[in-house]
Amino acid sequence: MARPDGLSTAxxxxTLAVLGDVIIPTLGKGVLIRRPRIVALAERLNLDERAVRRLQSLSRKYGTGPLLLPIPGRTQAVILSPEHVHRVLQGAPEPFAPSTLEKHAALAHFEPNVSLISHPPERAERRYFNDEVLESQCPVHSMADGFSAVVGDEARVMLAQAGSELSWDAFITAWYRMVRRVILGDAARDDHELTAMLAKLRRAGNWAFLHPGRKGLKRRFHERLKEHLNRTEPGSLAARIKARPNTDATAPTDQVAHWLFAFDPGGMATFRALALIVSHPDAGRRASEEISANRTIGHTPLPFVRACILESLRLWPTTPAILRETTEDVQWPGGVMRKHTHVLIYTPYFHRNDESLPEAHQFAPDLWLGAAPGGHWPLIPFSEGPGICPAHNLVPTLGSMMLAAILGRHKIELKDPDRLHSDRPLPGTLDNYTLRFSLTG
Ligand code: HEM
Structure with missing residues (x-):
C-alpha cells in the first residue's frame, strides 16, 4: 500500500510481525546492557535469524523501501536497501539525527550530555572530543604501545588465575581491568565498583522512559569518575583529556561514561572472535602465524586477527539497531518522509542477508581485508559516515592485542564445539555468557 505522500506502508x-520478530526481541535482549537469560533464549530459538527472514519477506513484498510501519502516535520507517543505508548514515546529524527520542530516554539515565544524544551546536564539540582523544581516524592509537603492555599484563594474570578453563566471567573481569587502566590509569584497575555502578545505571537505562531514574547513583558515579579523571595519570586517556582545551560544552565525564559502557560490547566481540578462531582450523593457523611473526600491513599490526573481530561483529552485531530521526521532510524517489520520522536500520538484515551476500552465515574474515568490506553492501557494525563509532579503530586494536596475548600463550579449544562448526551455517545469535574454553600448554 502507498500513502498519499508516496512511501510504501506495511x-x-x-507491522505486528516486525514488532514481534524484530523490535521486541531486540528490546528484550537489553539495549544498553544485555539480559543473559534472554540472550541464551535467543540463541536457542534462533531469534535473530527469524528477524532477518521477516525483513527479507517484507522487502520481497514491498520493494526497496523505505517502508513505513503504521504504529499509532509515531511515524516509523524501516530501511531495506543498501543505497538507503548509505544515504541515511551519511546524512548525520541533519537531516538524519543520531539523537532520537528513545536513545535519549535510555542514555540520559547516566550520560545526558554524551555526543550521541546531543544536537548541534553542542554535538560538534562533543563529537570532536571523542574523535580527538580516541584518535578515530588512526588505525592504531598513538598510545598503543603503552596499551599493549597493559593488555599483556591483564591477559597474563587472567590466564594464570583461570587454570584449565576460561569463562566469560574471568574474561570480562580482566577486560574491564584493562579498560579502566587504559582510560583512567592504573589506580582505577581494581575499581570494580565504578563498573558495577555503571551497570546498575545501564539496567535502568534499558527501561528508558519506563524507569524513574537513579539520580543519587548517577551523581555518585559521575563524582567518582571525575576523581579518576582528575588524577590525569600519564599513559592513560585521562591525561590526553586534560591536555586538550575542554569547554563547558565538552562534558568529559558524560563522554567517558559512554566509553566505559561501550567497552562491554567490545569484550563480547573479542570473546566471540576467540570462539570463531579456535573453531575454524584454517583461521586458527593464520592467526597463530600472524601472532608469532608479529605481522603488520602498513603500520597496522595483526590485520588478520583484527579482521576476525570485525567479522565477529558482522555475524553478531552488538548494536543491531541503528536509529535516526529526521529533522526535516526528506524527499525519496518514492515520496516524502516527514520530519520527526523514526528510521530503523537493522544491521543483521544486511550483515546476514543470504540473498545478497554469499558468505552471510560463514566465518569470512577476508571480507574485511580488502579495500571496502563487502563493496557497496553495508557491513556497518560501527555505523558509517559522520556518526561512525569513534572507537571503530580502538576496539579492534585492543581486542586483537588481547587475542594475541591469549592465543600466543595457550593451546585453547571451545568446550562445546557443536555450537560453532566450521562446516555448518553459523547461528543467528551466539550467547557469549555461556562460552567456555579449555586451556592447555
Ligand atoms: C564492539 C564495540 C563497539 C561497537 C560495535 C560500537 C558501535 C557503535 C555504533 C553502531 C555507533 C553509532 C550508534 C548510533 O548512531 O546510534 C556508535 C557510536 C559511538 N560509539 Fe561505539 N561501538 C563500540 C564500542 C565503543 C567504545 C569502546 C567507545 C569508546 C571508547 C565507543 C564510543 C562511541 C561514541 C562516543 C559514539 C557516539 C558517536 C557520535 O555521537 O557520533 N564505542 N558505536
Missing amino acids: SIKD
Whole structure:
C-alpha cells in the first residue's frame, strides 16, 4: 500500500510481525546492557535469524523501501536497501539525527550530555572530543604501545588465575581491568565498583522512559569518575583529556561514561572472535602465524586477527539497531518522509542477508581485508559516515592485542564445539555468557 505522500506502508499484520520478530526481541535482549537469560533464549530459538527472514519477506513484498510501519502516535520507517543505508548514515546529524527520542530516554539515565544524544551546536564539540582523544581516524592509537603492555599484563594474570578453563566471567573481569587502566590509569584497575555502578545505571537505562531514574547513583558515579579523571595519570586517556582545551560544552565525564559502557560490547566481540578462531582450523593457523611473526600491513599490526573481530561483529552485531530521526521532510524517489520520522536500520538484515551476500552465515574474515568490506553492501557494525563509532579503530586494536596475548600463550579449544562448526551455517545469535574454553600448554 502507498500513502498519499508516496512511501510504501506495511499492512497492520506485517507491522505486528516486525514488532514481534524484530523490535521486541531486540528490546528484550537489553539495549544498553544485555539480559543473559534472554540472550541464551535467543540463541536457542534462533531469534535473530527469524528477524532477518521477516525483513527479507517484507522487502520481497514491498520493494526497496523505505517502508513505513503504521504504529499509532509515531511515524516509523524501516530501511531495506543498501543505497538507503548509505544515504541515511551519511546524512548525520541533519537531516538524519543520531539523537532520537528513545536513545535519549535510555542514555540520559547516566550520560545526558554524551555526543550521541546531543544536537548541534553542542554535538560538534562533543563529537570532536571523542574523535580527538580516541584518535578515530588512526588505525592504531598513538598510545598503543603503552596499551599493549597493559593488555599483556591483564591477559597474563587472567590466564594464570583461570587454570584449565576460561569463562566469560574471568574474561570480562580482566577486560574491564584493562579498560579502566587504559582510560583512567592504573589506580582505577581494581575499581570494580565504578563498573558495577555503571551497570546498575545501564539496567535502568534499558527501561528508558519506563524507569524513574537513579539520580543519587548517577551523581555518585559521575563524582567518582571525575576523581579518576582528575588524577590525569600519564599513559592513560585521562591525561590526553586534560591536555586538550575542554569547554563547558565538552562534558568529559558524560563522554567517558559512554566509553566505559561501550567497552562491554567490545569484550563480547573479542570473546566471540576467540570462539570463531579456535573453531575454524584454517583461521586458527593464520592467526597463530600472524601472532608469532608479529605481522603488520602498513603500520597496522595483526590485520588478520583484527579482521576476525570485525567479522565477529558482522555475524553478531552488538548494536543491531541503528536509529535516526529526521529533522526535516526528506524527499525519496518514492515520496516524502516527514520530519520527526523514526528510521530503523537493522544491521543483521544486511550483515546476514543470504540473498545478497554469499558468505552471510560463514566465518569470512577476508571480507574485511580488502579495500571496502563487502563493496557497496553495508557491513556497518560501527555505523558509517559522520556518526561512525569513534572507537571503530580502538576496539579492534585492543581486542586483537588481547587475542594475541591469549592465543600466543595457550593451546585453547571451545568446550562445546557443536555450537560453532566450521562446516555448518553459523547461528543467528551466539550467547557469549555461556562460552567456555579449555586451556592447555
Ligand atoms: C564492539 C564495540 C563497539 C561497537 C560495535 C560500537 C558501535 C557503535 C555504533 C553502531 C555507533 C553509532 C550508534 C548510533 O548512531 O546510534 C556508535 C557510536 C559511538 N560509539 Fe561505539 N561501538 C563500540 C564500542 C565503543 C567504545 C569502546 C567507545 C569508546 C571508547 C565507543 C564510543 C562511541 C561514541 C562516543 C559514539 C557516539 C558517536 C557520535 O555521537 O557520533 N564505542 N558505536
